[in-house]
Amino acid sequence: MPGHFLLSAAARTIGLRQVYAGGEQKAFEQFKKLRWPETGGKPVCPRCGSFESYDIATRRKHKCKACGHQFSVTSGTIFAGRKMAFVDLLAAIVILANAAKGVSMLQLSRDLDCQYKTAFVLAHKLREAVSLEIKGATLSGTVEVDGAYFGGYVRPANLKENRVDRRLAGNRTGKRRVVAVARERQGRTIATVTKSEADGIAFVESVVAPGSILQADEAAHWDAFHAKFKTHRINHSQAYSLNGACTNQAESFLARLRRTVGGQHRRVAPQYLHQFAHEAAWKEDRRRLSNGELSSKKLALAMAHPVSRVWAGYWQRAV
């Protein structure tokens, strides 16, 4: 693939060597720059909004001159109460940005030399931050739609006589979900998780602007679209692209997500699947950015995201 963007030097603008050579102080400066972009990284009191503060350099904290409030660069963000060094957090973001199909949490914990659950929660917090950017987004123009099943695999018994009909609801795990995706041509990708492909209809209607043209496969439940949108259908038993009808972009997203889930994460609990789907969509739309830009964008989202409602410290909040 001569000339492919991902093979070019332009795709690589940050590396782990650079992160660690820069050290803790440089990583800290980068966190500040992305937390307070409006002041160029100068701390802003989260309590009263004052720009004047003392630095408590030994603890990398700040004290507001106006109200006396002590705060850090991560106070009130998704990284609030962090225990990891800034340099390790930055390294984690770079490792995750470099992995087009994600990284298993065991691998990340080995790379960072931290506990498995630390890596797990860190990656989930970043996914939560990324999801923020998807909220309220809509698609228009030509939009491809597709859905695919994830999870709920039932392992067949060893002996044939012990095997059950896995198509019957009673023999399923109840953990199977559908990832439905709507992908605007030359535009954004939005994905969601539903219990059945047919449930994807309401999702598509909520994210696709009226007047858009839909592209869907021959599955009968998509027939409902014709009442609301101009809809092209492609019958995959005949062709993948015919007379302007094609869902290849939507399918390539699902294929990539399947490789992410199947190849790296292995078991994704149904309650977390939407986070993986959102992250994959976010990444898909930014696949032509350099790894440095991807890392910065992700960190900026984390710095703009309030304290997680799902993840406390380094483990899941009790609900």
Ligand SMILES: [Zn+2]
């Ligand atoms: Zn203050």
